[in-house]
Amino acid sequence: MPVVHIATVVPISQTVGANRIVPAVAIPHPLGNPKLDGVEEKVLRRQLVEKALSALTTGIEDQTVF
Amino acid sequence: MTIKIVHYINQFFGQKGGEEAANLPIELVNGPVGPGGALQALLAGKGEIVKTIICGDSYFNENEGVACMGIREILEDIKPDLLVAGPAFNAGRYGMACGKVGEVANALGIATISGMYNENPGYELYKNYAYMVPTSNSAAGMRQALPAMAKLITSWAEKAGKLGTPQEEGYMPRGLRVNVFSEERGARRAVDMLISKLAGEPFKTEYEMPVFDRVEPQPPVIDLSKATIALVTSGGVVPKGNPDRIESSSASRFGEYSIAGLQALTCESHETAHGGYDPVACNRDPNRVLPVDVLRDMEREGKIGKLHDLYYATVGNGTSVANAKAYGHAIAMHLLNAGVSAAILTST
Numbered sequence: 001m002p003v004v005h006i007a008t009v010v011p012i013s014q015t016v017g018a019n020r021i022v023p024a025v026a027i028p029h030p031l032g033n034p035k036l037d038g039v040e041e042k043v044l045r046r047q048l049v050e051k052a053l054s055a056l057t058t059g060i061e062d063q064t065v066f
Numbered sequence: 067m068t069i070k071i072v073h074y075i076n077q078f079f080g081q082k083g084g085e086e087a088a089n090l091p092i093e094l095v096n097g098p099v100g101p102g103g104a105l106q107a108l109l110a111g112k113g114e115i116v117k118t119i120i121c122g123d124s125y126f127n128e129n130e131g132v133a134c135m136g137i138r139e140i141l142e143d144i145k146p147d148l149l150v151a152g153p154a155f156n157a158g159r160y161g162m163a164c165g166k167v168g169e170v171a172n173a174l175g176i177a178t179i180s181g182m183y184n185e186n187p188g189y190e191l192y193k194n195y196a197y198m199v200p201t202s203n204s205a206a207g208m209r210q211a212l213p214a215m216a217k218l219i220t221s222w223a224e225k226a227g228k229l230g231t232p233q234e235e236g237y238m239p240r241g242l243r244v245n246v247f248s249e250e251r252g253a254r255r256a257v258d259m260l261i262s263k264l265a266g267e268p269f270k271t272e273y274e275m276p277v278f279d280r281v282e283p284q285p286p287v288i289d290l291s292k293a294t295i296a297l298v299t300s301g302g303v304v305p306k307g308n309p310d311r312i313e314s315s316s317a318s319r320f321g322e323y324s325i326a327g328l329q330a331l332t333c334e335s336h337e338t339a340h341g342g343y344d345p346v347a348c349n350r351d352p353n354r355v356l357p358v359d360v361l362r363d364m365e366r367e368g369k370i371g372k373l374h375d376l377y378y379a380t381v382g383n384g385t386s387v388a389n390a391k392a393y394g395h396a397i398a399m400h401l402l403n404a405g406v407s408a409a410i411l412t413s414t
Contacts, residue, residue: 012158012187015191018411032347034347
């Protein structure tokens, strides 16, 4: 069962051994941005989740940051 | 001779505020601030904190390039004899920042002395670049941490930077190999160790085996449109009211919560229990940490087969490695038994 880690501080994710990593927006809002309006923010969130799903459907040999 | 010290601390110890001040950029102040005052007193004239760098933990970790440029400029300008960072205890972002500024200082030929809990990721990642004193896992240990750092700083000053081994000086192993001359040659020492080992007697290895906690990458999902995707988070998103009372730090458990029938999380339905980041953005819109809204859209569109009805949450703030591992294992078993195809784990 593959897992993708959406996290802001990528080196920590790598060090604890996550194999599929997607860099997030910021620590208090990894999948959002309060500076954007609601519609734009949801588009941003959608893009990140799509990247995460893409990571889940990609075969990898080693730890990979997507 | 009094050595010239620059002290790096975060927004909290710099008396700027808590998580709401975590995005403050670099501020340079004259003299010691916060714990720097006590540290300087403990140095009893051996060292003087001429400047203090205060920087928000989130700011540093989210803007590492810019922050490091600023740190480099400050160090090039002031030319301290030594950089002191922290102590960071178990604060992950703070430890990472302390380690990273150590790396910046190292590139300028300036040594760094720091202090943090041995599970702090800043130790694992940056131990090559600083002498880090082991501390307890919370600021309650400040009264032990500062004297320990002062002792190491004093030793460093008295020995003109030529510190002895971690065991002699009281810093955590840096993973750096140092050549020394030995009385006995290597073959003899190795055979002596083997003889002790075979006799069941204690022996001291010269090279500890590193522990790599790695997992084989799992094969990818073949068809997302048929897959069940589960959400897991260490960001502490829980139903409003935190019914299981998951702790804001050092969580003793994880929760399993239903999102069946929920199209999105809202400020009325959910909140964060996590005490290690500014909760405002998440509490206003919890989808910012647990993206239920987007995954529901994708489920409706047929892009994914199903969003799993249950999600799992804990608080990743100061969670011990042992507990985090146990929760991960338990959650994985739940997901596997439920026939979940893949999981998205979000962290703050």
